[in-house]
Each structure stands twice: as C-alpha cells, then as structure tokens.
Amino acid sequence: MSRLTRSLRVPRPKSLFGITSLQTGTELVSLALVFNKITGAYGLLAILTGYQLSLLQLSTYVYSIAVLVGLAILIPHIRRQSPFECLALAWLYIIDTVINAAYTAAFGLDWYFSTQLTETTESKKTDLPNFVAEGMQGLRKETAMHGKVVPQETAASMLLIVGATLIRVYFSFVVMAYAKQVLQKYMQLMILEGPGVDDQEGPFAEDLPDGEGRRGRLGRLMVSCGRAYWLDTRESDEWAPNLGSNKPTAAGTLSGEV
Secondary structure, three states: OHHHHHHHOOOOOOEEOOOEEHHHHHHHHHHHHHHHHHHHHHHHHHHHHOOOOOHHHHHHHHHHHHHHHHHHHHOOHHHHOOHHHHHHHHHHHHHHHHHHHHHHHHHHHHHHHHOOOOHHHOOOOOOOOHHHHHHHHHHHHHHHHHOOHHHHHHHHHHHHHHHHHHHHHHHHHHHHHHHHHHHHHHHHHHHHHOOOOEOOOEOOOOOOHHHOHHHHHHHHHHHHOOHHHHHOOOOHHHHOOOOOOOOEOOOOOEOOOO
16 A cells, blocks of 8 residues: 555656756746746737737737746745745746646647538638638648558657646656755754744634744645645655755745755
C-alpha cells in the first residue's frame, strides 16, 4: 500500500530538466509564460483595425492581460523567496495550464469537426478567425488532392500539441516544487525563531502574523487545496535540496539566493 501511495504522489522535481535550480527554472518558466501572454494580448489590437472579435476570442485576450498583470506582481518575489507570492505564482500557473488546455481542446475540436463539414455547410460561421477558416478550406482542398498526406500532417500537429501540453504540466510541477520549498523553509524558520505554525493552515493561521487580513484568508485558501502537499515537511529533504540558511525579512520573506 505504501508503494502504491508513493507512486501516486505528486511529482517533486529537484531542478528544471536536471540542469538548473528550481529558483532559476521557475524564473525561466514564468518568463516564457510572459512572452506567451504578450502575444495573446496583442490580439486586442485587432479591435483598432475594425476586426470583429468573437466572445471566445475577446475573453482569451482579456484573460491574457489579467495573467500578465499577475505575473508582473509575482515574478519579482521569486528571488525574494516570499512564501505567499511564490504560492500564488504556483496556483496562477496551475490555473493557467488548465485553462490553456481547455482553450486548446475547444479550438482543436472546433477545427477537427470543421474539417468534416460538407460543401453545403462550409459557409457556416464559427468562432474562429477568418484566416483560420480559410486555412480549413485549403486543408480540404489539399486532402482531396493528396489523399493521406494531409491527415498525416494533422496527426503530427496533434502530437506537437499534446507534447506542448505535457511540457506545460511538467513546468507546473517545477513551479509547485519551488513554492513548496520556499513555504516549508519559511515554516521551519518560524518554528525555530518565531511563533510557530499551524498544522492545518501553516503560516497563514488566523492567530499568526501572516494570517491577518485578505492575504491571510487567501493564503489559507491556497494551502487548503492540496494541504498534504504544501504543508507536509517529512519528505522535503528527500525530494528537494535545502534553500540555505536564509532568514526571513521583516515582511515575512526569505532573502534571495545568490
């Protein structure tokens, strides 16, 4: 039973691809997400050209801007090793990965079923941009001309999408592992030098300094989902290296690594 539990637990990588530390890996992953969201936010410029955006497209672009704002606030705290902000960054990346997968699946299904339309339904409008619809028409023509060549290319594209999604999932584990490191190191320092921590709510308990106000409520909410992962320190030495002998600052954060 213990072997089964051990095999089902959330992966806890020690580094990014075995090359760089979790802190540097988290910074690189976050910067990659910034570039991804910047390209998505540029879609709003289409409004200035008079292009009519669908509700799905508009929601995607607005969401990209919201994520950019969150990243601008949270990324500086990676080096500062702020437990609250690093935990928030991990949840932001997890939620974005899920939403990105949902959008990819929605567009992929819409594209797949559109390729199955007959000539009588080719004029039916979809939520996709005009250039995508034109690409679908070209795909149908290529399919008629070249037979199985285009389906093979379609399969390759689907494999690339699946591969990119799996990489995003791995990046989520990296950001989560770093947030777990920061949070647990901060909890250890609070136990040794401070008022201690709560077994159920960690440093965000109501009677602790970090549990006051909205930050405290949000912190308790974040650790309540996956409490066994965030607050269990029994396997921290096994899965991830220590963060060093850094001490918390007056704001309740850890000084950055050199």
